[in-house]
Amino acid sequence: MTVFVCIDDTDSLESRGTGELAGLLALEVEKRGWGRCGSITRHQLFVHPDIPYTSHNSSMCFNVSMPEEHLGALTEFAADFLAGESAEGSDPGLCIAASERMRQPDLLVEFGYRAKRAVIEMKDAFELASETGVHLSCHGGTGQGVIGALAGVGLRLGGNDGRMRGSLEIPAVDGVARVKELLEHPEVDAVRTMEGASPDLEDRVRLVDKVKTVLLGGKLVLLVTADNDPDGVVRWRSCTRQQLKAY
Amino acid sequence: MMWSALTDGTRRFLGGNGDWSGAAREAAQCVGFLEDVEDELVADETRSCYNCRYRRWTESSFICLRPGG
Numbered sequence: 001m002t003v004f005v006c007i008d009d010t011d012s013l014e015s016r017g018t019g020e021l022a023g024l025l026a027l028e029v030e031k032r033g034w035g036r037c038g039s040i041t042r043h044q045l046f047v048h049p050d051i052p053y054t055s056h057n058s059s060m061c062f063n064v065s066m067p068e069e070h071l072g073a074l075t076e077f078a079a080d081f082l083a084g085e086s087a088e089g090s091d092p093g094l095c096i097a098a099s100e101r102m103r104q105p106d107l108l109v110e111f112g113y114r115a116k117r118a119v120i121e122m123k124d125a126f127e128l129a130s131e132t133g134v135h136l137s138c139h140g141g142t143g144q145g146v147i148g149a150l151a152g153v154g155l156r157l158g159g160n161d162g163r164m165r166g167s168l169e170i171p172a173v174d175g176v177a178r179v180k181e182l183l184e185h186p187e188v189d190a191v192r193t194m195e196g197a198s199p200d201l202e203d204r205v206r207l208v209d210k211v212k213t214v215l216l217g218g219k220l221v222l223l224v225t226a227d228n229d230p231d232g233v234v235r236w237r238s239c240t241r242q243q244l245k246a247y
Numbered sequence: 248m249m250w251s252a253l254t255d256g257t258r259r260f261l262g263g264n265g266d267w268s269g270a271a272r273e274a275a276q277c278v279g280f281l282e283d284v285e286d287e288l289v290a291d292e293t294r295s296c297y298n299c300r301y302r303r304w305t306e307s308s309f310i311c312l313r314p315g316g
């Protein structure tokens with residue numbers, strides 16, 4: 001089965017980020033042999049004075065391919081992990097959603113998009129979690145992070161929101177790789193231009209900055225933009241942080 | 248003047264959330280700049296208020312939480 005794990009509001013001004021904590025949690029899951037974890041995606045939520053987020057209002061979500069028998073152990077472990085590792089003064093929330101136990105995933109997707117543009121109350125998040133059959137829990141502070149954790153799962157399920165945490169390591173010659181080589185990376189499902197076109201497999205792409213994918217159409221997509229190579233040999237370049245801000 | 252002082256002692260950046268050069272200029276002059284975690288960096292120029300741990304995004308801009316700015 002596929003299980004989505006999402007955490008939110010685990011950090012403070014001085015602490016490590018929620019993304020790092022999600023990475024550590026994923027490592028622990030694999031170390032215990034419960035399953036294989038996929039990419040972590042970051043989902044931006046609504047920023048509004050009425051939302052008391054401690055450091056960043058973004059949640060981090062990853063998928064785990066695993067047998068159902070380990071779901072209970074994973075849930076218990078993730079809850080203890082979050083309670084023990086989140087920053088003091090933060091309001092951590094945890095959501096764990098198993099694809100085969102989930103009901104009405106569309107409602108979760110809709111909730112995810114609502115959490116990007118409106119203030120939502122914790123009771124609404126708990127009601128929806130119970131209606132859709134997903135685990136949702138608070139692990140300190142006000143527990144406000146449950147809203148982002150549930151929304152993160154919804155946005156991940158929707159497949160059209162967020163950018164990957166960290167960056168890809170891609171073998172390149174002088175910082176340049178062909179599209180077909182990019183597609184060989186296990187965490188790249190597609191290469192597209194910002195306008196949605198697919199470059200030729202043989203086209204060369206200059207890799208600039210940290211190379212990250214974004215989630216589009218349910219796929220991890222590496223976005224590229226036209227390169228200004230005077231020789232015309234390199235046709236594309238990977239997008240910079242600034243260009244990926246909207247994802 | 249790129250800031251508007253708020254009653255709680257913090258300041259709101261008047262350049263909005265797309266003034267990349269303004270945000271870089273302000274951070275270049277600020278002794279308090281502290282690079283945020285990598286997942287939250289958004290500006291290409293690393294030293295930018297947009298990449299600072301003390302910025303808290305608002306819908307249209309950000310607030311600097313560092314006392315004294």
Ligand code: SF4
Pocket residue numbers: 273274277278279280281295296297299300301302310311312313316
């Ligand atoms: S956000 Fe504030 S502390 Fe950070 S660089 Fe800008 S002015 Fe300085």
